[in-house]
Amino acid sequence: MREKIAIVFMTLSAVATLVLGGAVVHELGKKTTVQAAVNQPAATGSQPTTSGSAPTSGIQGTQGHTVTSGGQQGTAATNLSTATTGVANGTITVGGIYDETGPFDATVERDTVRSYFQMINAQGGVNGYKFTLVDCDSAYDPTQAHQCAQKLVSQGVLAIVGWLSVSGEQPETSYFTQQGVPIIGGLGVPSEFSSPISFPTNGNFVRYGTAMGAHAVDLNIHKPGIVIVNTNFIQPVQKALQDSLHKHGITESSVNPVDPTKADYTDVVLKLRRENADSIIAGLDPFSYQRLFQAMERQSWFPTVLGLGLDKASANDGYGKAADNAQSLTPVLEPADHMSQAAIKEYYDAVKRYYPSQVPALDVYTEGDWIAAKLFVDAIKKIGTNPINRKSLVDALNSFKNYDTGGLTVPLSYGAGNHDPDKCFQWIQKRSGVWTTYSGWKCF
């Protein structure tokens, strides 16, 4: 009896081999194609797994080299797909890569985009379409970010909207560009400003460097110690900062790149104090700032601090004394002293309604991604009843001139070629525990 089972089994296997042997031979000669749209449920974050076509000629990114905006990446703009990728069954699916686990917490950016979509969906969507965001966790690992990118492309998302992957954005922007996937929003890394299908809504980090150098003069800084987080896009930012400082006659005492997981900043504080730095210019993530400020407090050393992205409420809880009167700058409107402004109210209300626990974590980057979601949906509105695909999306986005973000930023203009719409910052300072705007838009 058992022998019979085994024989039947082996026969079936042999038949299957013959049938599929042909398929194998056929397959080996074929090149892979991007998969058609598949309606994916919005997952609550996942460990990424690879998919789709592997990059054939290596992903050329602007990694680690000095980048000025204007470099072209691929000829994707001229052959954008008109397939209905990401648009099916009344749902428009976009994707995003987020550092959801590990040293960064970008779940708030993901939830901000989702809040906007849920707000729009609750109002009935756009022309009968509802929006959904597929997320993928890159866990501050550029390899996982790459796997995420491949997965999203294979799953067929219409575009990338409002992503935040600290180590993934710089390399994957060129991958998405090569694959013809438009990108809207993001952290503001240099490569996002040198792709014709990337539509940033935040300030360029390189420009942050220039702006901070110029602002240092106003703050009467003479000998700053620079502390910056070591990521794969920081080199041009550091250079811009140093160039700007030198141009204004300021020489830094030292430059200290640190790892985002650095736990104890006592050695940095001691070093800067020994160098008689009169201030600290810092480019860190919110929670690294916390550890820096705590080390300063332990050492009772309170020089002037100028940093970017300092106004995250949840991080401020742990800043302590060292951050009192700290200076920062923001390319988007500071919510803390503009809570009654309509656009800010809409933003906070939506996040409060759909993800209330994330409200304290809102910051510069979430606001940028909120604007990205808004821009995307408005582009879909502009397409109207015409077919919605990547080409029509890019054309719609490029048609936006002086796009009004409700005052959250200066009016944004896009168009053919690379995009760099948000060139302006406002100075803010933590006064009596509240982040206060004290300048108009300063453009660089």
Next chain:
Amino acid sequence: MGILASGWSLLPSFTVIGLVLGGTYALAAMGLVLIYRVSGVLNFAHGAVAMFSTFIAYQVAVRWHLPSVVGLLAAIAAGMVIGYIVERLTMRPLTGRPALTKVVITIGWLLILQAGAGLIWGATSYHEPVHLVSRSGFRLIGTQVVIGYDQLTTLIVALVFAVATALLLKRTILGTSMRAVADDPDTGKLWGISVNRVTAASWMAGSAMAAVAGVLITPLINFNTYSLTLIVIDAFTAALIGRLTSLPWTFVGAMFLGIAETYPRAFFNGAGVSSLVAFILMLATLAFLFRPGFSRGRTV
């Protein structure tokens, strides 16, 4: 990695930093050594237990806004419960099996605790730690060296633990029972000692110490689900220097490790130097302090 000429002048401050770091390691290592001495199991999940208990403290003190001390007590209770569960459910049934099996089980517990904390509180980095002691610093008299109150507390508590545990083992009945069980459980049974109870007690005590360590250490390092879990490895090295049996030597070893890891940072810019030192020290202790044939004397 450039060499800082100013390194020498930073030495006094860096000595303090090193001692504080050593205190951190010592705190983490105390419970570990206790558990090993009595039950023969090297608990790889020790840091994870500390981490989970600290999250309990966080939940109580930060989320529910109760006083920090209540959070600390909750953490200690949590540590004891976890220690008991691990011992009762997964160590006791495996009596007689080689130590390696039990170590692999603790790896399983490491995964469970880490994933569990990630599921309950989130696997991302930011959580505001429980501040038992104020963060402000004071200057050591006569020097330029400043130390934070929270840093000093870690050091003192580590020392207290070392002394207290040593006294517990030498002077109390429970402690004597523990040593008897460690040396020879069968004879211990003859004397009426409940081996099971004593072993469970050692796990509970060790895990409670881990909980205290966790709550004190987290303000000084990153508070997330993995930093504290990984500190167990540095604690291992300290414990290895103490030959896994001597608590005072573990304390000394931890101090030595802390200083050895910190001094290079005064001279070299790269952060990896500390890790290199730690690794070399671990290698050295494994190579020189443990000859082949070193055994605990029994398989539990």
Next chain:
Amino acid sequence: MNPATARRASVFAGIVLAVAIPGLMTDYYRSLAALAVIVAILILSLNLLTGFVGQISFCQYTFAGLGAMTVGALSGAQGHHWSFWISMPLGVLFAALGGFLVGIPALRLSGLFLAILTLGVALGADRYLFANGTWNSFTGGVNPRTPSRPTLFGYHLTGQYSFYLFAFVIFLLVALLVWNMRIGKTGRVLRAIRESEVAASTMGLNLVKWKLAAFTVSAAIAGLGGALLAVQIGSVSPASYDFLHSITLAAVVVVAGVGSLASAAIGGLFVWWVPELLNHLGVNAQFFPLILGTLLVTQLVFAPQGGVVKLQHDLGKLLKIGGRRAALEPELAEVL
């Protein structure tokens, strides 16, 4: 039916299914299948060490990382543009060297302290060797390397299915190697060492040579796995080869069982398909290490020889297929 026929039939059937099924999948799942196969290769590397020499290692991914980063550094777009067929063997050799170096202190350490040593190696690599700033020309630092797929006999293996078949063939070759070692002289020697080092040395076996060889070959296989990972994903960064990956691998090996080909394959599937399943169900990804840890703990308390191996034994008993071959399976219980 006699056990040899049953064994051959099931292996044959397994191979057919493994080749055929991914042919029916979409590209995305094919790449998952390739990843599963590569992890199966890594599991085999650990099998070699655990099943034969009775040593457990928590740093296999470190060796895989050495292989992967060599390929990344030499074949990546940012590095040189050497062919995969040059960088891969170099990667394997480099990993083998790593295994050899770790094997030296491992000689005098037994189970528990060897575990600590390998843990220390994994963490030392994470925090120093692979850390940003130490050796950026090798690891890439903060910038990921991007090696491209190799070309085999004129076929550029960019297709997901073709690369899967390539990886599967390598898996079979490695499995053949490991199996050969097990039933051959090498296997007998290593098993003797595992059972009693004292007796083995009394019989004149050069313990040092054999244990070092086991470490070196095991690391070499892990390096091969890493090299394959590098080109499968197309991106190499140190974070993917860290301590947590190594202990996950060790946990999977214990859960699935040591010494069985099927257990290696199932282990590989487990690592890549369970998270995917969780994602599909919308469940938080953290459940994967939770499930793995729970399985590991319950496994060791109730079924120490490993789930798959136990299943095979039970199945064999059920079908009355047993015999001599089964006795050659190194039991995890003997190891742990």
